[in-house]
Amino acid sequence: MLIDDLRAARLSAGWSRVSLAQRVGVDPQTIKRLEKGVGSMSTLTSVMAVLDFRLAGLGPGRTLHEQLRASRRRRSISLDGLAAKTGLSRTTVASLEQGGGSVASLLRLLAVLAPKARRRARERTYWGQGDREDRDARFTPPEFLASIYAAFGNIDLDPCGHVLSPVVARRRILLSENGDGLVENWAGRLAFVNPPFSELLVWLRRAHDQWQRGHVQTVVCLVPVRTDSHLFHETLSVDADIFLLRGRVRFLDSRGKRQGTPFSLMLLTFGATESQRDRYAGLVLGIWLARRSVPAVAASMLRRRDAEPRPFDNSTIGPPLIYP
Template sequence: MADCIVAPENGPTKTVADGETVGPAVKPRGRAPRRSNLIDELVKARVAEFRSVPNLAEMADVAPEAIVELEAGRGPVATLTAVFKALPFKVAGLAQGEDLAEKLRNRRDALELSVEELAVKAALLPDQIVELEAGEGSVENLLSLLATVAPKVRRHAQERSHWGPGDKKDRDARFTPERFLKPMVEVFGPIDLDPCGHALSPVAARRRFLLAEGDDGLKDPWSGRLVFMNPPYSGYLPWMTRAYGEWSAGRVEVALCLVPVRTDSDFFQTKVAAAADIYLLRGGLPFSNRAGKSRTTPFSLMLVAYGITDRQKANFAKRVPGLWVKASAVAADLARQATSIGWRKVRGRPVWRTVSEARCDCPFKALDSQWVRVCCGPRTI
């Protein structure tokens, strides 16, 4: 981010003879600092959690316009604090403390600076420092202060889907064990596509995408009856979104996703829980790395399955310890009603009958007592 000068916005002003207002009357001394990258981290967190601006606003109990202002680096600190709680977003690289205000106070104490000394360094007024350390003030002033006292402030890493600090460089090169693959193939059938393929992976797929050969599983077309993926755990939500989209569009019949158990995201609660069967594995799995060394996952795992049968679920449970969690009963009821109407007309227009024929992942909607899929309107043949 380019350097910028942040002038105090709440300082006193003075009026010159011709009536033009300028200010502030008392400018803090010292070099204006760079703006902190905290807002960039916040936007990345919202996107990673698959939360829209209106959705996050509702969770934080603020107006959508307040989120837009916040992501532009403006607005009150109170909005930022509410968003921190809603995501959740924990700040690292500052200081210990129960909340942001306490972290700021402890950071100033660690630097052995008075309020007046810190104000000079941060190009702020002393009163503005006091406001921020009380959990008040503006986001603009907060970013100026953080750029001075904690230029490397960031979001605390989400450890539940990572292997650990010592494995960050190569943490996504982990291969599904044979003891899991074998019963899975026996129950669900041969794997037609592995979109997250690797040359050393034991996954025996008829087709696989290899990053080393220029393939991109998030962009290249999917096809086949059964797709299995063990995606990069440091950023697996885009892969889950792709799997759901390809299955709901009918381009694949069955999609199996082996991922960490993480149920608090908007995508899980609105997409996965509504359409997939979820198998919570009992205990960890010993994944191997490039060197052939195995290590059991330090987090819980689940198999997210789209398009499977009750008989397959029962057979899989006999082979792999765990527990099946059924898809949402509301979503199942919608699906039953949708498939029961056949090809019908709504307001004189033909509509799609099933999820696989819809070629989209839009929700169902009641229209003239019929369940139809909606995008910009009923889909026509």
């Protein structure tokens, strides 16, 4: 079921095996083999991250291997006990719980540990009854962009551009021209990102990666307020400056008509200067959030780790959580 769901996730995203392989950084044959249940756990988790694919029916955790460990602990099963139930070696089970091993071994483990595990449903952001086919075809209105230009300067790159978008940028990466901002390197002083909301976390990870690598000096993202993801709590709350917008933005659709969002929005920035933030706050109603400090994040993770149940059997105690 996991493999079937993974292939369905790729198809629903409209990606070929070649396109997915480019995003993951592997060859297409690796994706083909993976969709037949052959491959490594590390490749599988990389594909799951790119597809924003998570399993429901397992224990809590940021990654699949952490979910496996939490699920075993919840059922009070030792490594030896699970090895006996699955026919795998204790070493193989331990390796899977650390992100190693093979997909074939993982499937045997899931058949015993979580036979009803399924892909967790993704949140949909429909704006109306007729929006299912084009829910991502929404464009930032010119008056909103005017405040971006005034506060942050001219836009060098729009990595998820559209021919109908009013964004003025020196370079636009257009999917309609076979461009892909999730694959091509970003460059320039300022990138503006109004991503497809159905792939929100994928684009935010990409924006953070390209800024962190120094490919672009400043990134400004207009996105829905989503604070429930691990990405927000462990990365964005530390590295990003976030401005909560007061009121709703009336986006343009492909026909030029305006429609307000049924959800709140925020401006999420990487590398913005204090003067840029001050200028923006003087132009737009809203508030800048305080960043979360790195020591606070580490303390939070320690509290979470210590709160996990600790069976008396030493063999059931896995390694501590590692900050990515």
